[in-house]
Amino acid sequence: MPGGRPTEYRAEYVEIVANMCANGATDIELADELDVSVQTLYNWRAKYPEFLEATRVCKDIADERVVRSLFNRAVGFEHAAVKIFMPAGATQAVYADYREVIPPDTAAAKFWLTNRKRADWQERVQQEHSGPDGGAIQIVSTIPRPPKDAE
Numbered sequence: 001m002p003g004g005r006p007t008e009y010r011a012e013y014v015e016i017v018a019n020m021c022a023n024g025a026t027d028i029e030l031a032d033e034l035d036v037s038v039q040t041l042y043n044w045r046a047k048y049p050e051f052l053e054a055t056r057v058c059k060d061i062a063d064e065r066v067v068r069s070l071f072n073r074a075v076g077f078e079h080a081a082v083k084i085f086m087p088a089g090a091t092q093a094v095y096a097d098y099r100e101v102i103p104p105d106t107a108a109a110k111f112w113l114t115n116r117k118r119a120d121w122q123e124r125v126q127q128e129h130s131g132p133d134g135g136a137i138q139i140v141s142t143i144p145r146p147p148k149d150a151e
Contacts, residue, residue, distance in 0.1 A: 008036060009044050014054045021058035030055070074112045076104035 017030050031038045045052040081100040086093050113121040130137065 008034075008040075009048060009051070011050075013044075014048075014050050017051065018054040018058045021055050022061045024062040070108055070112060073102075073105045074109040077102050 013034060016033065017025075020030055020033060025033075027038050027041055031041050034041075041055075045055065078099050078101045081098055083096045083098060084093050085096065110121070114123070
């Protein structure tokens with residue numbers, strides 16, 4: 001009979017972590033929710049394939065959502081929106097549906113391109129380590145020498 005404390009793992013944890021991971025939960029947040037240590041989560045992933053799969057797949061879902069959002073922010077997008085007005089003297093608010101246009105964000109575009117098209121967009125600092133006309137670097141002393149007649 002193996003010693004140690006019996007596992008606290010329950011099959012219903014798979015659905016709990018799947019939902020939490022799909023909504024961007026971290027391992028620390030998962031451990032807090034299940035009232036276990038992060039190491040216990042790692043142990044459960046190693047021991048229970050369905051638990052590992054739930055966390056892996058659903059974290060990928062959350063990551064893909066962020067990728068889509070960053071892309072949309074980089075290229076701009078539009079979405080349905082509602083403006084609510086309360087005209088002077090009115091007794092009820094007026095609702096006006098419209099399409100809100102979000103312009104492209106250059107910072108998001110730059111971030112996207114420096115990560116996805118690294119060869120073309122990565123910022124590089126190029127330093128030259130050569131002397132005049134590409135020759136060797138020459139060290140020039142700036143210490144003044146005493147005049148010859150001072151000897």
